[in-house]
Amino acid sequence: MKAVGADGCRAGWLAVEAGGGAAIFPRLAELLCAFPLAMIIVDTPIGLPGGWTERRETDAAARAMLSSRNRAGWRGVGSRVFPAPPRPALALWRAGADHGTVNRASEGPRLSVQSFNILDKIDDADRTATPEIQDRLCEGHPEIAFALAAGETLAPKKRPEGRAARRELLSRLGYDPSSLGLTLGPRTGRWGEDDLLDACILAHVARRRIAGDAIRLPEEPGRDARDLRMEIWA
DSSP states (O other), rough: OOOOOOOOETTTEEEEETSSSSESSSHHHHHHHHHHHHHEESSOOOSSOOOOOOOOOHHHHHHHHHHOOOOOOOOGGGGOOOOOHHHHHHHHHHHOOOOOHHHHHHHSSSOOOHHHHHHHHHHHHHOOTTTTTGGTTBBBBBHHHHHHTSSSSOOTTTTTHHHHHHHHHHHHOOOOOOHHTTOOOOOOOOHHHHHHHHHHHHHHHHHHHTOOOOOOEEEEEEETTTTEEEEEEO
C-alpha cells in the first residue's frame, strides 16, 4: 500500500509519495484518483464542528501535545494548531461571504485570517471525504508529526533553525526535499518550501498509519453532522 502526504498549496495539493516522487493536483479528488489504493494523510480539517461556539476535541488534544513536548520553551506553540472553522462559516463562504461578513455573523469566537484563507481547501476536503473513505483519507497536522518524530516541538518553521531542523529530520527519515522540489516546477504562485516539507512529514505519518504505529488524537474521536470522524493522525 502506497503512503502519501499532501499539503495545500496555491496551485492545489502538493503530494509526496513515501519512497517516490512529488506532484501537484488541483483538486483532492484528482489526488485520490491518482493513488486509488494509497493511504493519504492531508493537512486540512476533516470533520467540522456544527455550531459557532463548538470546538473539536482533536484540535485541543493536538495543542496539548505540542505544549507537552515544548522542551525549548518556544512561545505560542498552541497557535500552530488553530481551531477548525464551524460549518456555518463554511456555508457563508460557499455563498460568497468575505472574512468580515463571516465574523459579523458569528455567534461565537471570530474566525482567524488563517482559517478563512484555507476555507477553499476545507471545502474541497469536505466535498470529497466520506465516513467510508476515512480509512485511507485521513487528517494530519505537520507540526504534530514533526514534534512526534523529533521527540520535541521544533523551532517555528519561519525561523532558519526551525526550517533546518525540519530538513535534517526529513533527511534522517529518507526524504530529500531539494530533489523532490526539482520535479514540481517553478514555485512562484504555485507552491512554497513549507508546503513541500509538510507533505514529506505527512507521507511519513501515512507510512506509520499503514504499519499500525501512528497515534490518533483523541483516541476516541467524535463525529460531525456528516458522520465524519474528527481526528488527527501523527
